[in-house]
Amino acid sequence: MKKDFMFTSESVTEGHPDKLCDQISDAIVDRFLQQDQYARVITECAVSTGIVFIAARFEPNANVDFTNIARQVIEQVGYEQSEFNGKTCSILTSLRELSPEPHRLFKEANLTNAEIEQITVNNQATVFGFACNQTSAFMPLPIWLAHKLARQISHVRRHNILPYLTPDGKTQVGVEYRNRRPHRIHSITVIASQNKPSKPDLKQLQHDIKENVIYPIFADEDIKPDAQTRIFINPDGAFIKGGPAVHAGLTGRKNAIDTYGEYSKHSGSALSGKDPIRIDRIGAYAARYAAKNIVAAQLADECEVQLSYSIGLSRPVSIQVETFGTGKISDEEITAILDKHFDFRLAGIIKQFNLRNLPSQTEGGFYRKLAAYGHVGRMDLELPWEKIDKIDVFPHS
Structure with missing residues (x-):
C-alpha cells in the first residue's frame, strides 16, 4: 500500500446540471414522503438546453405536481438565463404506477426484532x-476542501459579492500525502461560469476568485496553499453562462462527489431519487x-x-x-x-x-x-x- 502519493477530488455547485437533476429528483421524493410517509417513488431527471425530462415510478397514493416541483428547484438554484430558467423551460414527464406492496406499509417504530x-x-x-x-468531519481532505470551495462559489454569488457568476461551477483539490497523512496542497482548480465574457475579463475573474473563494476557505485550515501550490482558475478561458444551456445533466452521475471523492470505493447506484425502501x-x-x-x-x-x-x-x-x-x-x-x-x-x-x-x-x-x-x-x-x-x-x- 502506498504511503506517499497525491490524490485529487472534485466537487460541483448546486447549479451544475447533474446536481440540478439530483435536487429535482430528491425534491420529488421529499414531496411524496411529506404527503405519505409510506410512499414509494423512484425518480430520475435529465436536463438540456431548455428541456427537463422526468421519469418516475410511484404508488398512486399521493398528489404530487412533478412539473411545479422542477420549476421551483430551478428557480431556487438561481437559473434566470433566457436559455434556461424555471418559467420557460419545457418539462416532459414519463410516469408509471408501481404495483401496490402492502407489506411495505409497516410501521417501523412498532416492529419487534x-x-x-x-x-x-x-x-x-x-x-x-x-x-x-x-478532518473534523471524518472525511478525506481532498473532497472536504473541494466541497468547501464549491459552497463558497455559491455563497459569493447568492450574496452578490460576485454577482456576475452563474449557478454552475466546479472545483478540484489535489493533496500530497506523506505516510498516508495529508502533507501539503498540491493544486487547486476552480471553474466558475459568468454571464458575460466582458464582465469581468479573465484576469479580474481570477483575482476575484482567489480573494473571495480560495483564500477565505483556507483561512481556517491547518494545511494551506504554499508557494509551490498550483492554482488554476478557468484555465481554458472564460466559461460563459454554463448550466444546461452548455452541457446536459442526469440524476446519479456524480456518485463520487456524493460520497468520498473516490478516495474510497462507492456504489455504482445513484443515491438521489429513491425513497427509503431502496x-x-x-x-x-x-x-x-x-x-x-x-x-x-x-x-x-x-x-x-x-x-x-x-x-x-x-x-x-x-x-x-x-x-x-x-x-x-x-x-x-x-x-x-x-x-x-x-x-x-x-x-x-x-x-x-x-x-x-x-x-x-x-x-x-x-x-x-x-x-x-x-x-x-x-x-x-x-x-x-x-x-x-x-x-x-x-x-x-
Whole structure:
C-alpha cells in the first residue's frame, strides 16, 4: 500500500446540471414522503438546453405536481438565463404506477426484532461507507476542501459579492500525502461560469476568485496553499453562462462527489431519487455510520465498510471491513463487532434513522439538501448516520 502519493477530488455547485437533476429528483421524493410517509417513488431527471425530462415510478397514493416541483428547484438554484430558467423551460414527464406492496406499509417504530427480520430487501446492492481522521468531519481532505470551495462559489454569488457568476461551477483539490497523512496542497482548480465574457475579463475573474473563494476557505485550515501550490482558475478561458444551456445533466452521475471523492470505493447506484425502501440508498448511509463510529472510537485512522445485499433477505450476505493497516485490532474482530451491535437490516435502518419521517420534520424538505455537497460528512446538517453514538460498543484502544 502506498504511503506517499497525491490524490485529487472534485466537487460541483448546486447549479451544475447533474446536481440540478439530483435536487429535482430528491425534491420529488421529499414531496411524496411529506404527503405519505409510506410512499414509494423512484425518480430520475435529465436536463438540456431548455428541456427537463422526468421519469418516475410511484404508488398512486399521493398528489404530487412533478412539473411545479422542477420549476421551483430551478428557480431556487438561481437559473434566470433566457436559455434556461424555471418559467420557460419545457418539462416532459414519463410516469408509471408501481404495483401496490402492502407489506411495505409497516410501521417501523412498532416492529419487534422478529418482525424486522421478516422484511427483506427488494433489490440487490453492494454499498460502501468510509471514514478517516483527516478532518473534523471524518472525511478525506481532498473532497472536504473541494466541497468547501464549491459552497463558497455559491455563497459569493447568492450574496452578490460576485454577482456576475452563474449557478454552475466546479472545483478540484489535489493533496500530497506523506505516510498516508495529508502533507501539503498540491493544486487547486476552480471553474466558475459568468454571464458575460466582458464582465469581468479573465484576469479580474481570477483575482476575484482567489480573494473571495480560495483564500477565505483556507483561512481556517491547518494545511494551506504554499508557494509551490498550483492554482488554476478557468484555465481554458472564460466559461460563459454554463448550466444546461452548455452541457446536459442526469440524476446519479456524480456518485463520487456524493460520497468520498473516490478516495474510497462507492456504489455504482445513484443515491438521489429513491425513497427509503431502496437499500442501495440507505445501506450506504448505514455503512458510513459504522465506519465513522469505528474511526471515532480510535480503532483505526481510516476504515471502509462494505455491505452486500441480495433480494429476498433481510440482512447483508456479506459485511467486510478494511482499515488499510491502521486498525488497533484485526479487521475480522471489527467485523464481528459490527455484526453484533449494528443493525444493517432494511427495516432496522429505516427505524433507527427515522428515514420516512425526516422530510416532514425538516423545514424545506430533507433529501433535497443531500443532493448537493455530499450525502455524508455534512457538518451543516444533523444527519442521523453522522452521529458517533456507538463508540462504546468498541474496545478502548
